[in-house]
Amino acid sequence: MVVSAEGREADVLVQDERVETGSILRIEDYYGIVAYMRYREDEKIGSKQKLIASVQIFGKLTKNRLVRIKKPIPPYSKVYLAGEKELNMMLSGEKNISLGVVYGTKARALLNPAEYDRHMAILASTGAGKSYTAANLIKEYLMLSLPVLIVDTHGEYPRLLSHILKDKDIDVMVYTVKHPRSGYGELKIPVSILSPEDFGHFIYLTEPQKSALETVLDKFEKTDYMLEDIIEGTGMLSTNDFHEGTIKALKRKLISLQRTFKNVFDRYGTDITELMKPYQVTIIDASYAPAGVRQSVVSYLSHELLAGRIRHKNEMSDPIEYDLLFVVEEAHNYANSRLAHSCRFQLARIASEGRKFGIGLCVISQKPSKIDEEILSQCNTGIYMHITNPSDKDHIRRSFESINDEIIKDLDSLDVGECIIAGALNRIPFLLCSVDDIGISREEGMKFNYSRIEKTDLGDSDYV
Numbered sequence: 327m328v329v330s331a332e333g334r335e336a337d338v339l340v341q342d343e344r345v346e347t348g349s350i351l352r353i354e355d356y357y358g359i360v361a362y363m364r365y366r367e368d369e370k371i372g373s374k375q376k377l378i379a380s381v382q383i384f385g386k387l388t389k390n391r392l393v394r395i396k397k398p399i400p401p402y403s404k405v406y407l408a409g410e411k412e413l414n415m416m417l418s419g420e421k422n423i424s425l426g427v428v429y430g431t432k433a434r435a436l437l438n439p440a441e442y443d444r445h446m447a448i449l450a451s452t453g454a455g456k457s458y459t460a461a462n463l464i465k466e467y468l469m470l471s472l473p474v475l476i477v478d479t480h481g482e483y484p485r486l487l488s489h490i491l492k493d494k495d496i497d498v499m500v501y502t503v504k505h506p507r508s509g510y511g512e513l514k515i516p517v518s519i520l521s522p523e524d525f526g527h528f529i530y531l532t533e534p535q536k537s538a539l540e541t542v543l544d545k546f547e548k549t550d551y552m553l554e555d556i557i558e559g560t561g562m563l564s565t566n567d568f569h570e571g572t573i574k575a576l577k578r579k580l581i582s583l584q585r586t587f588k589n590v591f592d593r594y595g596t597d598i599t600e601l602m603k604p605y606q607v608t609i610i611d612a613s614y615a616p617a618g619v620r621q622s623v624v625s626y627l628s629h630e631l632l633a634g635r636i637r638h639k640n641e642m643s644d645p646i647e648y649d650l651l652f653v654v655e656e657a658h659n660y661a662n663s664r665l666a667h668s669c670r671f672q673l674a675r676i677a678s679e680g681r682k683f684g685i686g687l688c689v690i691s692q693k694p695s696k697i698d699e700e701i702l703s704q705c706n707t708g709i710y711m712h713i714t715n716p717s718d719k720d721h722i723r724r725s726f727e728s729i730n731d732e733i734i735k736d737l738d739s740l741d742v743g744e745c746i747i748a749g750a751l752n753r754i755p756f757l758l759c760s761v762d763d764i765g766i767s768r769e770e771g772m773k774f775n776y777s778r779i780e781k782t783d784l785g786d787s788d789y790v
């Protein structure tokens with residue numbers, strides 16, 4: 327029964343065991359979701375503490391459509407748990423994707439896929455199920471034909487996606503970075519993607535050395551130079567402008583870089599626009615590459631995706647053939663608000679301009695508080711899983727409009743594989759979803775389960 331109502335919120339007296347945070351309720355023709363529950367005393371319900379659910383009302387059913395309400399719902403109305411059919415009707419649209427079921431029910435948690443280009447963020451503590459959720463999301467988009475590009479920091483997606491896509495007609499392409507493996511493609515990047523600051527992530531450069539490097543880079547007219555050309559270019563630096571020691575030290579440091587970037591650089595870089603095809607997922611497995619190289623890879627991919635499309639739009643008369651989804655795992659390594667690497671700026675550009683060019687960005691992270699607020703606030707859909715860290719919660723509260731404080735408080739109570747989806751992909755304000763299991767686990771079964779190494783009893787005899 328509704329105890330009180332104000333605006334689009336209602337307090338409901340709960341008498342059914344099955345009602346929990348995230349349950350969807352029907353109140354006459356209105357529908358709402360339980361955002362929060364607490365025990366409370368109230369003169370209307372008697373002096374004993376009773377369980378009260380704070381319900382966010384998201385609409386009234388009118389001619390099979392949910393319309394927003396303009397006044398509070400009537401008090402003392404009777405309240406029911408919404409059934410599967412109702413949930414289906416409420417959540418479905420012309421096209422649907424789904425990551426799992428509505429929590430506590432068998433109804434699919436249907437989402438509106440058309441909003442992917444307003445970007446998404448999957449945020450949770452480590453082990454909460456982010457990669458599983460992302461794999462489900464990627465599968466759903468692939469089935470709708472959207473090309474997907476993933477920067478895979480741990481090298482887990484080839485296994486996850488081949489498993490989840492095993493009966494589906496989808497191509498899974500894997501590109502390695504730095505360490506070639508047979509059967510896989512190799513991603514190459516051009517050295518021109520590195521800004522003078524980026525060089526500083528691999529080799530410490532003093533201010534005069536940085537300025538000498540900038541002078542060399544400025545001399546190149548095209549972007550097809552190689553690291554060798556830069557090294558050679560240091561020979562052209564004038565000792566009138568730079569100290570001889572500076573030039574020598576810069577050259578020495580650049581030579582040492584050749585090792586770090588062995589197998590990574592080539593003159594033009596892999597043409598990634600060629601990699602993106604409908605019904606195809608391209609995984610960039612950067613797990614063997616050092617962090618600095620991974621950052622350069624993200625920088626290159628982000629730059630190329632956007633630049634390729636801008637070029638196409640300006641130079642070609644035909645429209646861009648297809649949109650795409652760009653998934654960045656461990657995004658705090660690339661979008662950290664304190665990071666001066668170009669990858670952060672390139673990602674911020676995709677976040678702010680990608681939409682116009684049909685690029686959807688999906689950032690995944692277990693350290694939301696480290697991600698640039700600019701980038702997070704461009705993500706109109708948040709998929710939140712188990713989070714305990716208060717500073718992460720605070721950051722989420724600041725970056726996303728679509729989530730209220732009560733939900734954030736409750737993020738600790740989510741189990742592995744449970745998520746709250748709020749924002750553009752969702753047709754209702756938020757939804758508690760149990761994500762589909764993929765059915766492969768890490769090598770958890772191995773923990774504390776190693777067999778003892780056999781020792782041979784030598785008796786009294788010694789080896790001679």
Ligand SMILES: Nc1ncnc2c1ncn2[C@@H]1O[C@H](COP(=O)(O)OP(=O)(O)OP(=O)(O)O)[C@@H](O)[C@H]1O
Pocket residue numbers: 450451452453454455456457458459692742743744760761762763764766767768
């Ligand atoms: N939807 C799910 N249903 C059942 N089990 C799940 C689900 N999601 C995740 N798990 C379990 O939790 C484990 C960790 O999941 P996952 O690798 O997706 O977490 P993560 O948040 O990406 O972790 P990390 O921070 O290490 O990247 C999985 O190996 C699996 O056993």
Ligand SMILES: [Mg+2]
Pocket residue numbers: 456457458
């Ligand atoms: Mg993961």
